[in-house]
Amino acid sequence: MMCNRLLLALIALATPASLLWPQSKPVRIGSALAVPDAYRLPDGTLSGFYVDAYKEAARREGVEVTWIFFNSSADDAIASGKFDLIAGVFPSTDRRLRMYLTEPWWIVPTYYVVRTDSPLHSSSDLRNRSVLYSASPPPPGPLASLLPGLQFRELRSGPDRLSAVCQGTASAALFTQPALVPLLFARPPPCAQISLRLLPQNDIEMCLVIASPPAQSALADRFRARLRQMATDGSLGAIARKHEQNPLSPDSFSLPSPWTPTVLALAAIVPLLLGLLAWNLLRLRSARLQALQAARAKEEFFSMMSHEIRTPMNAALGYMDLLLESPLQVEQRRFVEDIGRATTSLLTVLSGIMDYSKLRSESPVALADPFVLAPLLDEVVATLSLQAEAKGLDFLIDVGPTVPSQLFGDPTRLRQVLINLLANAIKFTDAGFVRLAIRFSKQLEITVTDSGIGIPPAQQTTIFEPFAQVDSSDARRHGGVGLGLAIVRSLVVDNMKGTIRLESTLGLGSQFFLRLPFRCAQNSSVWLSDLATSSRGQMVLVAHNSANAMLFSSYLQHLGWELFQFPDAISAQQSPLPRPGWWFAVDPAATSDLLALATWASANGAGSTLLLGTLSSLRLVPEAVRALYPATVSWPVTPSALRRLLTAEAPPTPPNLDPVPSNSLPVLVVDDNPINRKVAGAMLSRLGCVVEFAENGRIALEKCSVSRYSLILMDCQMPVMDGYESAQRIRALPGQRIPIYGVSASTDADTSRRCLESGMDGYAPKPLSLHSLRVLLTAALPHSAPAS
DSSP states (O other): OHHHHHHHHHHHHHSOHHHHSOTTSOEEEEEEOBTTTBEEOTTSOEESHHHHHHHHHHHHHTOOEEEEEESSOHHHHHHHTOOSEEEEEOOOTTGGGTSEEOSOEEEOOEEEEEETTSSOOSGGGGTTOEEEEOSSSOOOHHHHHHOTTOEEEEOOOHHHHHHHHHHTSSSEEEEEHHHHHHHHHSOOGGGTTOOEEEEEOOOOEEEEEEEEOGGGHHHHHHHHHHHHHHHHTTHHHHHHHHHOSSOOOTTTTSOOOTTHHHHHHHHHHHHHHHHHHHHHHHHHHHHHHHHHHHHHHHHHHHHHHHHHHHHHHHHHHHHHHHHHTSOOOHHHHHHHHHHHHHHHHHHHHHHHHHHHHHHGGGOOOOOOEEEEHHHHHHHHHHHHHHHHHHTTOEEEEEEOTTOBSEEEEOHHHHHHHHHHHHHHHHHTOSSSEEEEEEEESSSEEEEEEEOSSOOOGGGTTTTTSTTOOSOOSTTOSSOOOSOHHHHHHIIIIIITOOEEEEEEETTTEEEEEEEEOOEEOTTOOBTTHHHHTSOOOEEEEEOOSOHHHHHHHHHHHHTTOEEEEESSHHHHHHSOOOSTTOEEEEOGGGOSOHHHHHHHHHHTTOSEEEEEEOHHHHHTSOHHHHTTOOEEEESSOOHHHHHHHHHTOOOOOOOOOOOOOOOSOOEEEEOSOHHHHHHHHHHHHHTTOOEEEESSHHHHHHHHHHOOOSEEEEESSOSSSOHHHHHHHHHTSTTOOOOEEEEESOOSHHHHHHHHHTTOSEEEESSOOHHHHHHHHHHHGGGOOOOO
C-alpha cells in the first residue's frame, strides 16, 4: 500500500503543472471556518494550518489559489460548483459516490517519550537508538527518512511501551497526543516513581483527504502529492507546530506534586470541552442555515405551485361566471352551478393541501368563523356525486334533525376532511353505498361509512400514516399514494383539536368516526326548523325502496308531512287518493311511463309534480316529459335541495351588470396568459368598459408612456418584467396617477404587501368574478381622472 501511494505521488509530481491547470485561473480552495485550521484575523488576512499548507503546496505547484470559506457541509460545497478543492474532509463510502477523494493525509501532534535522566534532549539524539511504536498509526516512513539511524520496534500496548522506557529496555516510545493523554492520569506501575520528558515530532499521517469534483481529481492528486512531499522534508510539521493550539508540555510526565493531577485534568478537559462547544455551535449554525435555505426553497415551490394551479382555475371560473349571466334553461343553469361549485371546491382543496404541506411543521392555527353548513355540503356533493354514480353507488347525505344550520369552526378544513374521507370511501367501494352522517350534540359528530373492501386489522394502526395503503402492491387496482388519510388525521387532530377513530371489517367496509369541537353559532336554529314553518302536506312517492328514497321520506316525516310511498306506478294509481293539492314525486327508475303518470296526477288533483333520482336517470327523461314535472331533485338530497323544493326557492338572481360609471378612458389588462386576458376582457366589456391588453410589464410601461387609462389590472408574476417593477416605473412617469391593482394567483400576505410597496393601490386575488370586478371598478373609477 505504501509503495502504491509513493508511485501515485511520483506520477502526479512528474506531470507538468501547465498541462493540468491554466496559469491564469486561480484554484478555488474551500474550507469551513475553524481555528486553527483556517480562520480570518482581525485585519482581514487569512491564517491557519490549512491556509499556510495549501499556499506552500500551490507555490510548489506553480499555481495561484483563492481561499473561500463556506458554512455548509463539504457535500453541499462540492455540489454548488463554487470550489475546485475542499481542504480536510473525512472520507466515507457514500461521499465517494458524490465527489472525488484523494488518498488520506493529515498530521497529528506526535511525541517521543524518554526518561528525564537520559541524555536525549531532541529527536536527533535518537539516532542509533531503540524506539517503540504501535501499528496504529502505520509505521512512520517519513520519520525513518528524516532519522535513518532509528531502530523502530513494534509494541501495540501504550502502557507496555511506556513501561519499557521506564525500565530502560527501550530508549524512547512514539505516541500520538490522543494516546498520551490517558497515560498522564493512569501511569503503569513501573513508571510510578520515574520522571519522563516529551520530545515533539509532528510528521505522522492520519485519515483526512482532499475532496474535489470528479473533473478536478488530477488537481486534487497533485496537491496531495505536494503535501506528502512537504511531510517528507519536514516543512509540513513546521507549519503544524506553528498553528498548534494546545501542545503538551515537555514536562507533562514529570513526577506530580499532590495538586498536579487536578491541574493536569483541568488543562486537558477544559480545552476539550471548549472545542466540543465550538464544534457544536458550528454544526448548529450550519444546520440552521441549511434549514432556512430549505424553508425558502419550499416557500418558493408552493408559491409557484399555487400560481400554476390558480391560473387555469381563474379562466374556468371566469367563463362559468359569464355563462351564468347568459340565458340558460333551468337544468343547464343547475349543471353550470354544480360545475362552478365543484371547481371552487377543488381550488379550495388544492389550496388547503398546499397550505397543509407548507405549514405542516408550523402547526397552523385552525380558523374559528361562523359558517352555514348547507352550501358546504353542496360543494362536497358537486365534487363527488358523479364519481359515486359512475360506480353505481348509493351516495347518501344524512344530516340529523338537531344539526344547527350555522356552526362556529373552520369550514375550509372541514370541507377538505369530508372530501378526502368520502373520495377515499368511493375509491375503495365497488358496490353498495357510501354514507355521510352528520349529528350534533355539544360538538359536531361525523360518520363516514362505506361497503367497500375494508381494512385488515394489522393495517388499521398505521392507516393514518403518510403513504400507508391497504394494498401497497404494484398491481393494486385503486391507485393513489396514501396521503389522504394522513392529511385527514393531521387536520382533525393536530389542527382542529378533534378526534378520529376507525372501525373496519375486511370485505365488509369501514367506518370513520370524527368528533370536532365546533359550536352552534349564535342565534342559529336547527336546519329543519326553518322548513317546518312551510306548508305541510301529503306526498305520493313512487320509488324503489332505496336508501336515498328512505332518507328523503324521513326528512319529510320530520317536517310533519303525510307520506304515501309505492314501489311502482300501478300500486300508486290503485290506492285511495289524498286530498286535493297533494304532491306527486316519482323516480324515473321506478317506471317507464312518466307521461301517463303526470297526466294521471294532474287529473286527480295533484298540486305539484316532481322528479327525483340519480343524475343519469333524470338525464334520460325527454324534454317534453320533463316539462310536466317542473321540479327535480337529484340524489343525494342535501338541505339546500330540500329547501329549494319545499319553498319553491327561485334560482339566484344575476348580479347587477349595469355599466359602471366611467370617464371613457380604457382599462388596461396586463397578463402573460392569453386565456386570462380574454376572460378579464369579456368581464370588463360586460360591465361597460373599453379594454386594452399588454402581455407583460414592459409593454404596459410603454403603453402608459403614450396613453391614458382609467385603471390598470396588473398581473404580478410575468416574464420580461413582472408587475411589481412595472408598477414602480409607471408611478415614476410624469403627469399620471393611474389606479393600479395587482392581480395574482398567489394568496399569501407577502403578495399583498409587495403590491402596496411597489406603489399599487390594492390587490385582487384570482380567480376574478363579475361581482369582484364591479366592486373594484366602482371603488377605483371615480378617482381615475388623469392629473392635469
